[in-house]
Amino acid sequence: MRDYIIRRVLLxxxxxxxxxxxxxxxxRVLPGDVALGLVAExxxxxxxxxxxxxxxxxxxxxxxxxxxARWMLQLLQGDLGKSxxxxxxxxxxxxxxxxxxxxxAILSVIIGAAMAIPFGILSAMMRGRWPDxxxxxxxxxxxxxxxxxxxxxxLLALVTWFSWSPPIFQETFLDAPVKQFQRLILPAVAxxxxxAAVATRLTRSxxxxxxxxxxxxxxxxxxxxxxxxxxxxxxxxxxxxxxxLSALLFAGLLNGAVVLERIFALPGMGVEIVTATSExxxxxxxxxxxxxxxxxxxxxxxxxxxxxxxxxxxQLE
Amino acid sequence: xxxxxxxxxxxxxxxxxTGSAAWRIMRRHPTGAVGLVITILILLFILSAGLLxxxxxxxxxxxxxxxxxxxxxxxxxxxxxxxxxxxxxxTRLQHAGRTSFVIGLAAPLLGVxxxxxxxxxxxxxxxxxxxxxxxxxxxxxxxPGLVLAMAVTLALGFSVWGVIIALSLNVVGGSSRVVRSHAxxxxxxxYVQAARALGASDLRIIFxxxxxxxxxxxxxxxxxxxxxxxTAEAGLSFLGLGVQPPTPSWGNxxxxxxxxxxxxxxxxxxxxxxxxxVVFAINLVxxxxxxxxxxxxxxxx
Numbered sequence: 001m002r003d004y005i006i007r008r009v010l011l012x013x014x015x016x017x018x019x020x021x022x023x024x025x026x027x028r029v030l031p032g033d034v035a036l037g038l039v040a041e042x043x044x045x046x047x048x049x050x051x052x053x054x055x056x057x058x059x060x061x062x063x064x065x066x067x068x069a070r071w072m073l074q075l076l077q078g079d080l081g082k083s084x085x086x087x088x089x090x091x092x093x094x095x096x097x098x099x100x101x102x103x104x105a106i107l108s109v110i111i112g113a114a115m116a117i118p119f120g121i122l123s124a125m126m127r128g129r130w131p132d133x134x135x136x137x138x139x140x141x142x143x144x145x146x147x148x149x150x151x152x153x154x155l156l157a158l159v160t161w162f163s164w165s166p167p168i169f170q171e172t173f174l175d176a177p178v179k180q181f182q183r184l185i186l187p188a189v190a191x192x193x194x195x196a197a198v199a200t201r202l203t204r205s206x207x208x209x210x211x212x213x214x215x216x217x218x219x220x221x222x223x224x225x226x227x228x229x230x231x232x233x234x235x236x237x238x239x240x241x242x243x244x245l246s247a248l249l250f251a252g253l254l255n256g257a258v259v260l261e262r263i264f265a266l267p268g269m270g271v272e273i274v275t276a277t278s279e280x281x282x283x284x285x286x287x288x289x290x291x292x293x294x295x296x297x298x299x300x301x302x303x304x305x306x307x308x309x310x311x312x313x314x315q316l317e
Numbered sequence: 318x319x320x321x322x323x324x325x326x327x328x329x330x331x332x333x334x335t336g337s338a339a340w341r342i343m344r345r346h347p348t349g350a351v352g353l354v355i356t357i358l359i360l361l362f363i364l365s366a367g368l369l370x371x372x373x374x375x376x377x378x379x380x381x382x383x384x385x386x387x388x389x390x391x392x393x394x395x396x397x398x399x400x401x402x403x404x405x406x407x408t409r410l411q412h413a414g415r416t417s418f419v420i421g422l423a424a425p426l427l428g429v430x431x432x433x434x435x436x437x438x439x440x441x442x443x444x445x446x447x448x449x450x451x452x453x454x455x456x457x458x459x460x461p462g463l464v465l466a467m468a469v470t471l472a473l474g475f476s477v478w479g480v481i482i483a484l485s486l487n488v489v490g491g492s493s494r495v496v497r498s499h500a501x502x503x504x505x506x507x508y509v510q511a512a513r514a515l516g517a518s519d520l521r522i523i524f525x526x527x528x529x530x531x532x533x534x535x536x537x538x539x540x541x542x543x544x545x546x547x548t549a550e551a552g553l554s555f556l557g558l559g560v561q562p563p564t565p566s567w568g569n570x571x572x573x574x575x576x577x578x579x580x581x582x583x584x585x586x587x588x589x590x591x592x593x594x595v596v597f598a599i600n601l602v603x604x605x606x607x608x609x610x611x612x613x614x615x616x617x618x
Binding site: 018030031152155293 | 452453455456458460461464465467468469472544548549551552555556571574575578579582585592593594595596597600601
């Protein structure tokens, strides 16, 4: 067990290294660079001199290996550099935008799980009967709805029928939790529903598997109340796969967040990545993608460890 | 005296047998059959682009967001109405379907093929190769696919091919992981050891034994991938980073839906609903296919 944890944590190092390398090249494959954009902002005629000066200042004229080495050295010092466009530190921008994105993802998971677990259990218990059919049909339908489309429809329905639009403000969650919640709830419902569609199916199938096991039959034979069998005996074992799934889907949730942030005009990492990509702000783009990827990696690791700790059946070599 | 009979039950021809087998499978998996029928109908709808309506997909025929069943400037009938530029939505839907379907089929095909080969080689070689390959896969899995796809389409240009390659990258990581775990158990089985004992080369074992045996898994991954790719294309196009106008795709038909929704809800509803129906139908086929091909998963989902 201890060896396993140490091994997994040590593996994070090569993973982060590959991630950093990949983000570097992901930025460099983009055509053009930031200099043209910065110069073109001032006038229609592009001043070649100015372009060269900016490239020199940002180190974009250096050979690729030099730029790569500089990025890696910078990372080793725990520095994500400065945005090429705004001159703000990348860490600062990440800190400002990460809150919205991660809150959105977490809220979506909560909403999704709150729907998926009860519906999945009900569906498994009523297998083959009408509640099961209804739940399965709905989950199949919601699985097919693109979550950003759901977001557009939700937003537009509220705007047209109730003339309500999400609040726009700058405060952080700690300063204005209620306002932040109001702003995030709709996109979270859109992402959460898609997540629930997958999670309901999974809950149902694991629940069915668990309900067929001997210890459930024993518990029933002992004369325990059916509800108690479900809650005390079946549920704890069925929840584990859902936790794992939520880890695996986290990268997918962030996908949804990228698009929904755009629709709901949320100042999150997704919108920032799109802007950084279109402005060719390499430093900012690399920093954002690195943080996002690293977060998902650490998250998946934590979930794996929790899983191992909770499920005694897993044997580790 | 023996006489030839036409009774199919007594003289089953090959075609007959496969025909009835297909029928039996359809009977056992009615949802999959329904999904298949819907998918075929939509394919016919897409392939009939240019035949079903007399309009051009890039021609303005009416005012902004003409409602459904309305008449255009020259009295043409716009069955599903006009979009934000007054172009016929029905015609655009058909042409856009070509783009979306080509991407939806090609991206998972490319991605799953690559993922299958990577997964099998990684599992079979084991050791340092496996360790290194799986680290890269770790990274691919942990990056939000849209972010990866955005950079790749920008680099390759907003062509259909650019989008296909970008979206196939999303599939490679996940599918290679699944195929690897399947191939890991396979490579422990006697038949692989027997082949090795007979002196078969690594390449022969991989291509003649391991690859055919993981086909079922790959096929299921592919079907699941089609729906996902169509949705992902829509998301990418919606962000303005997918296939560019004037080439229509179901995704870029939604790009301006938000701004013009007030003029007519159908601009946003129709393309989204089309995507939903297609993905729904393909998912139904995929679920049934998984039941048929992968006995371990039978009864799940």
